[in-house]
Amino acid sequence: MEFYTHQISKGNAHATAKRQQNIVDDYTAWCKAEGVEITESSYQNIMDFVAFLQQKGNKTRTIQQKLTTLRHFFEFLNVPNPALLVQLKGKQNTIPNAWLTEEELKAIYERWPTHGIVKKRDKILLSLIVFQGVCSSELQHIEITDVNLNQGTIYIPALRSTNSRTLELKAFQLLLFQDYLMNVRPLILQQANKQSEKLLVTTGQSAKLGNVIVPILKYLRCYYPKLKSFQQVRQSVVKEWVKQFGLRKAQYMAGHRFASSTERYDEDEMEGLKNALKTNHPLKK
Numbered sequence: 001m002e003f004y005t006h007q008i009s010k011g012n013a014h015a016t017a018k019r020q021q022n023i024v025d026d027y028t029a030w031c032k033a034e035g036v037e038i039t040e041s042s043y044q045n046i047m048d049f050v051a052f053l054q055q056k057g058n059k060t061r062t063i064q065q066k067l068t069t070l071r072h073f074f075e076f077l078n079v080p081n082p083a084l085l086v087q088l089k090g091k092q093n094t095i096p097n098a099w100l101t102e103e104e105l106k107a108i109y110e111r112w113p114t115h116g117i118v119k120k121r122d123k124i125l126l127s128l129i130v131f132q133g134v135c136s137s138e139l140q141h142i143e144i145t146d147v148n149l150n151q152g153t154i155y156i157p158a159l160r161s162t163n164s165r166t167l168e169l170k171a172f173q174l175l176l177f178q179d180y181l182m183n184v185r186p187l188i189l190q191q192a193n194k195q196s197e198k199l200l201v202t203t204g205q206s207a208k209l210g211n212v213i214v215p216i217l218k219y220l221r222c223y224y225p226k227l228k229s230f231q232q233v234r235q236s237v238v239k240e241w242v243k244q245f246g247l248r249k250a251q252y253m254a255g256h257r258f259a260s261s262t263e264r265y266d267e268d269e270m271e272g273l274k275n276a277l278k279t280n281h282p283l284k285k
Contacts, residue, residue, distance in 0.1 A: 006076050023069040035160045039210045040137040043082045043231045044161055044261070046070070050086065079214055080136065080229040098226060100236040105130050108233070111223055112216070117191075118203060120184045122216055124176060125200055125209070128154070129230050132167045133237035133254060135159075136230050140209050142199040144181065149174055162255035239265040 003024050007017035030052060031038050036045050046067075053063050067083055074081040100108070109130045113119050128134040134142075138156055146155040152174060158164035169177065188201050200209060213230065221227050234254075241250035242265040251262040 003073055003076055007072070020069045020072070023066045024073050026066075027070060027073075037137060037208075039077060039079045039208075040140070041074070041079075041082050042135055042137060042161070043086070043235070046082045046086055048161075079210060080217055080231065082229065082231055084228060098228060098232060099239060100226065100233060102240060104224070104226070105233065105236060108220055108224055108227060111220060117184045117187050120176075120180060121188060121200060122212065124180050125212065126216060127170075127173055127176065129233055130237070131170050131173065132156070133234045133241070135162060135234060135255075136209070136213055138162060138255075139200055139213075140198070140207070143197045144185075144199050145197070147177060147181065147199060149178060149181075156255060158255070161257070163252075163257055165252055165255050167253060235265070238262070242266055 004017045004021040007020055008014065012020070027049060028038060030036075030049055031041070031045070034045075034048070050063055050067070053066065058066070067086055070083040071081060074083055109126055112123055112126050114123050125139060128139060128142075129136070132154065134156060138159060141157045141159065142154070143157075146157070148154070152169050152171075153166050154169055155166045156162075156164060185199075185201060188203060189196060192201070192203050192205070194201075194205065196207065198207060200212075201207070202209065202212060204211075217227070217230060227233070238250060238254045241253050242262065245253070247259065247262050247266060250265070251259055254262060256262045
């Protein structure tokens with residue numbers, strides 16, 4: 001009920017706050033049933049929840065209201081806000097096409113400092129998001145044995161919403177990973193007094209990366225206001241893959257379970273992401 005109390009403190013009426021809490025409870029129950037970590041919710045999770053609401057008979061206006069509540073909820077949690085990406089306006093269902101260019105993605109990566117072992121770990125994390133398009137939820141599950149420096153690849157395990165795949169590392173990443181695996185990671189584990197097979201390890205006892213990812217995003221937003229979320233980064237990376245490699249290879253690299261998920265990024269068939277999502281949105285009439 002913390003969200004309810006928070007909404008009351010913001011001046012909402014008790015009935016309104018209660019209704020909002022019920023919406024959050026419904027989303028929480030849906031996440032539990034789907035095996036989704038709430039704080040790591042992705043754009044695709046929100047879209048799947050929207051489809052679930054449609055199947056239950058929710059009207060577009062009702063879903064709009066629920067999405068608004070979820071936006072407030074993710075802001076309350078102080079985590080990346082995937083609900084911000086879904087903007088329903090009457091019968092026109094759109095999503096902002098705030099693409100990040102290759103140059104912008106590189107600049108975002110290069111902005112992150114590398115002094116200290118924590119910052120060096122975060123540089124590894126950021127590189128996987130920016131150059132391999134790895135989902136925030138996937139980062140948690142990568143283990144050290146998934147990295148093959150000899151072949152210059154990294155294996156991304158399958159999750160409920162994504163397929164597994166093996167991706168090439170950039171040449172400059174190899175040195176970063178080598179230093180991290182040999183020097184940085186052992187120091188973090190030593191300071192935390194713990195053992196782990198995970199690639200990305202935390203300085204505390206919790207293995208979850210939510211408290212690692214949020215500060216990175218906050219810092220980078222100060223320099224790049226256009227940056228809204230790491231999901232936006234992933235979408236921009238996938239869009240570039242479609243342009244460079246075609247739909248089939250891009251689908252594999254993104255770990256998309258369905259070809260339709262990748263087809264949304266094909267500019268030859270659709271005018272950017274906005275029109276693509278109007279075509280594929282689960283609420284399209």
